[in-house]
Amino acid sequence: MRTYRVSRWSVWLFVLGMLLLQVPLQEAIHKARPDKFSPTRRMQTGSMFGLGPTPAVIASLGGFRTVAADLLWLQMERVWDSGNWFALLPLLDAVTQLDPHFVLAWKTYGWHCAYNLNAESETIVDRKYWLDRGLEILQRAVEANPDSWEMVFELGWTYYDRAHENYRAAEYVRQADKMPGAPSYVSRMSYRVYEHIMDFKNLFPAMQQALKEHTDEHAHQRIVNRDIEWWTKMRDDPQEHRRQIVIENTARQQRALPFYLFPNDPYWVVCEHDGLPSPKGSKVCQACGRPLPQALPIGSSSQPARG
């Protein structure tokens, strides 16, 4: 029987053809996995304080970055118990560089700066520095993990609880609420951000919106209905207004933040020196005796309140 031999040239041309075919396949993989291969992912490997491993070290680890991040995380757990909080910074920095999708590490890193190091600081300048660093870290975390509702919510929560920037917090909490997987407490948080500052113009619509979500969760519906009932009753109660003003400004004082002056409150005028309320129309603060700001015309405010 006649046998046919394949010439060497045809084999090499076949190999060349297959090599050329891998180009569009690789481009398709880049498009399908942008978090791994897109050019902008480079920004995820930058160090916040110049402390962590260099990009060369990260690149040389090749496929073992996740394990390296885990080992450093275990070390971080040991250092945490020692109380040396500043030693945690390079460890957390390295972990987030090695594995930018390690959400818990980002949350711990941002929280550690905005809460622990902020509270440990002795001067207002240092406190502001660590709070700003914490927010910056969480901002980077959101950029590295845009699909994670936890990350967005953590940023919103830090703006609300630590920085007391309620309107900015509301933006992020609302964004987190729209993302898949967000639990019901995120919906409730989307109106809680307005409670202490008594922004009723935004509070009641946000509560109604929260009521329309998670309709199958009885606990959520019960809590939201309870809150709507409470605020409907307390909306025009001057003593409740006073209580909320004292709560908010006490928290701000503990964080060494400027007082919120509640510019549109119909019952009270807030002293910018001690953050405490005095009845509307008072000329001096009842607590410290200093002059109060003059009554503002309707529609204007002493602080650029948003919302």
Place this chain on the structure above:
Amino acid sequence: MSALLTRLIPLIGLILIAAIIVITRRAWVPALSHSVPSIWRIAGITVAEARRRRVVHTVIILVIVILLSMTFFSYLSPQEQSRMIISSGLTAITVFGILLSIFIAAFLIPHEVETRTIYAILSKPVRRFEFVLGKYVGALIVLAVVTVVMTAVLVVVLLVQARLVPSTPDSVFNPNLGAVLFAAFMNYCALAVLTSLIILISTMTSTTMTVISAFIIWTVGSMQSTFRDLAEKAYGGAKVLLLVIYYVVPKLENFDFRQEAANYMPISIVGGWHAVLLGALYVAIALVIAGIFFNDRQV
């Protein structure tokens, strides 16, 4: 890369492949009926030899011990524990899979040549490329069995821990089994590509050089995106060299889904499918070239 080039390059590739297949059909169509049984017989012999080798059993036992030791991190939160077990477990499977792939594939053909048993095989009506293919298929079967065993142990550890570790209100032990199984499968595909390259190198050089080259290929293949980034910033000869390395060396990073599995991120099935196709292309290229070199080699 411009849109025109992106369309033109694969088109040229497809035309070349189709033309060669059609032109050479009289050679390979009748060879199929003879080659497939020969390839299976050689694969069976390879699997039987691998079963007798202690390195395979040692690797399996080591991986089981390592995976079971992952349960000792009980001081961590449930979410941290699940992440640790998944990422470390998948990495252990990867590392030991690479070691096994190297120790099996690097010795397949050189060992036969050194012990002169290859004369007995090639004196039979077995073509040289059938010998190479049979060895490759046998190595793949061994790797598949080992990967399945290691993955099964990891899955059992995850399921048991999911039952034993109590959840807290803000932290739950999530075994993420679907992603773990997908990542393990893609890891096996990466090993298949690496094995084909090791067999290619073993037809040209000594065993020692094959082992060293295998580690280099794995390291370079896992850093492909870094080479692309460097190529974008380089110019002149350096840019050309980096682009050649980027396009020629197989991109084993495409098969790495461990980060997605450990961090509970969505898995791109399209990305995985394209990676498998790309891997199949590299395997075909490597085995064809290996067949050519082994055909020309004086044994």
